[in-house]
Amino acid sequence: MTSSTTTVAETRNLCKSFLAVTALKDMSVGFQAGTVHVLFGENGAGKSTLISLLSGIHKPDSGEIIFDGRNVSFSSPRVARELGISAVYQEPALIPQLTVAENLTLGREPLKSAFLDRQAQERLARAALDRIGSKIPLSAFARDLSRAEQQVVEMARALQDSAKLLILDEPTASLTEEETEQLFKIVMRLREQGIAMIYITHRMAEIRRIGDVVSVMRDGCLIKTTAVPDVSDQELVELMTGRKVEALFPQKLLHTVPGGLELVNVSNDALKDISLHVRRGEIVGVGGLVGSGKSDIGKVCFGMSPLTRGRIEIDGSDAGPASPQRRLERGVIHYPSDRKKEGLISVQTARENVTLSALDKWLGFLRFIRRKAERNDADAILAKLSLRPFHPDALPSTFSGGNQQKIVLARGFTRPYAVHIFDEPTAGVDVGARAEIYQAMHGLAKEGAAVLVISSDLPEIVNLVHRAYVVAHGRIVGEFTGADLSEKTMLPYFFHEPEMNVQ
């Protein structure tokens, strides 16, 4: 037997339920050395549950895990890690109040005569970041990092262990092409070293790019395991959904009406002289690398950060003070990319999370909230976005990653907002649900809203929007429409360097 066919880990008839929900049913699958094994399936199919069992976060209800030829049962993720199973989870799990260096060396702090050796700690942490080609400052607090940066740090942390099985749960969901390329290089190097990898992604192109084997899951069951070259994209989607899926992107019909969002020479800490506009009826994209300032554009429009210069107009008049509450009143809504930090309130139900930004809509006599109307409206919206399982009374944490995203998006459909600002709207959302979300965005534009989509997924921008901007180093470096709205034309602008010799 060659090393590439050695089974490193195997599950036999694994079952796991959460209260009334069966998350995993009789899952039997093997993971081979030197093989990138992709797990593909709709939101809620059970992918993260499978890896939570393999990495010691949850215990299976029944079934076996065989690792390195032995039947194992983990009491904690730490035990699994010590045996050689390392995982990067879908939701970053860094400790917010620790620095990047501290997070990277957590549990393996270098000591010098019983005291923490700060220099050695920095060295270890720097080496871990270098390995993945990241320049995130070691002294930054995890709480101040963007979701994508947190993911990069998590990745660097997992790669420090000498794992035999490395699990990556949607590692590229909010990374840009460049960071993704860097990650792929590492994955390929690890594959050559004979490490078994489980790679969860919703991006078809990634399956082709680095996957050797793909397992399709649906409703907690394994549908099929096959070599990647033996299956077409169309077949994969059909296996995943159990049905034929229409085109992912809707037709781009454009009918603009007066009004919308306009930024004129806007500057602040992160942005320099940004001028852009989104007319009502139009969908406009903003692309750029992590740290380029593209998310800051969304935040400044929603009043989450102040301007130092320039102005923002909504429907032709000044947007007023920088306050999210005031912007909501002006008809602007923002959907944050970090659903854990800024998006969802963990102690409120899915339904309450949908209605909280628009509660006044359901105010009745004596300012009592008309709960039944609120309930019906929220449920109709969640149903439209196909929340699965359809439990509007459950807390956000009980939903799979992609379904949590749908709860964030559902907020915008509670009332007719004038301006919708989406930051990474489909990170972690499965292909079927993405089609529904794109359809819904085009619906908003058709009804006369101005839609701004900030995304690190360039194909998404190119295929979804009417017009797009690229941001680099806090400035707009290009505007693209018609034939120029293409990956080939736009990508070079992502790497635009600021000019050094300004005359």
Ligand SMILES: Nc1ncnc2c1ncn2[C@@H]1O[C@H](COP(=O)(O)OP(=O)(O)OP(=O)(O)O)[C@@H](O)[C@H]1O
């Ligand atoms: N802690 C939990 N409590 C209750 N239900 C849960 C919990 N974790 C997962 N589930 C449920 O188990 C099912 C499988 O979820 P899982 O997170 O494994 O899906 P997934 O395939 O990773 O989806 P996604 O692509 O959206 O990340 C879902 O129905 C989910 O709602």
Ligand SMILES: [Mg+2]
């Ligand atoms: Mg998941």
